[in-house]
Amino acid sequence: MATSASRMGGLPAARSAAGAVRWFDGIYALGAALLAAEAAVHLQQYASIFHDVRWIGPLFLANAAACLVAAAGLVHPRTRSLAALAGITISACALAGLVLSYGTGLLGWTEAGWRTPIALALASELGAVLALAAGLAGAALPPAVRTSRSQSRGIEGSRRARSFRNEADEARRHAEAQAREHPGVGDGSRTKNPVLGSKDHS
Numbered sequence: 001m002a003t004s005a006s007r008m009g010g011l012p013a014a015r016s017a018a019g020a021v022r023w024f025d026g027i028y029a030l031g032a033a034l035l036a037a038e039a040a041v042h043l044q045q046y047a048s049i050f051h052d053v054r055w056i057g058p059l060f061l062a063n064a065a066a067c068l069v070a071a072a073g074l075v076h077p078r079t080r081s082l083a084a085l086a087g088i089t090i091s092a093c094a095l096a097g098l099v100l101s102y103g104t105g106l107l108g109w110t111e112a113g114w115r116t117p118i119a120l121a122l123a124s125e126l127g128a129v130l131a132l133a134a135g136l137a138g139a140a141l142p143p144a145v146r147t148s149r150s151q152s153r154g155i156e157g158s159r160r161a162r163s164f165r166n167e168a169d170e171a172r173r174h175a176e177a178q179a180r181e182h183p184g185v186g187d188g189s190r191t192k193n194p195v196l197g198s199k200d201h202s
Helices: 002-048 056-073 077-102 116-140 148-181
Strands: none
Touching (some): 002 077
């Protein structure tokens, strides 16, 4: 019985830990998707504009390749932290290059105006930095802290369930005690009259 109780008690914690793992997997998956989007934008821009631009064209190809490698590294738990750091560095460098291109210029290239691919690149790069930084920050926390919120919800639900079961058991025991003390009460039978026997006294 004690072994069964301990196993049942460990189920909420195990489920909470599994929920935390799925949550962090989702964060890294989002980062990988944003890196893939960043790579796609740079490839499209290379094919349409920068394939003949010295330095900038090869940098766009290098960015796309590095983003895809980092996204692949996020799939494997062993390389996830390193890939997240790489993804943050790649996206941050791309953001810095975009800012410079609108200011003093980057390697002789100066941006003018605003295009949809620039908006997509900005969103994917900034999103990748934020998502991967959040994943690394969460992974750096102790497991107890990471699962404390989900565990607290599970514990609160278990406490409420136990409270309801205890109240139901207490009501059942009270009803059984009342039935033992007054066996004729509530069973629908007539109480015998000590003088007239089973006839009602009118």
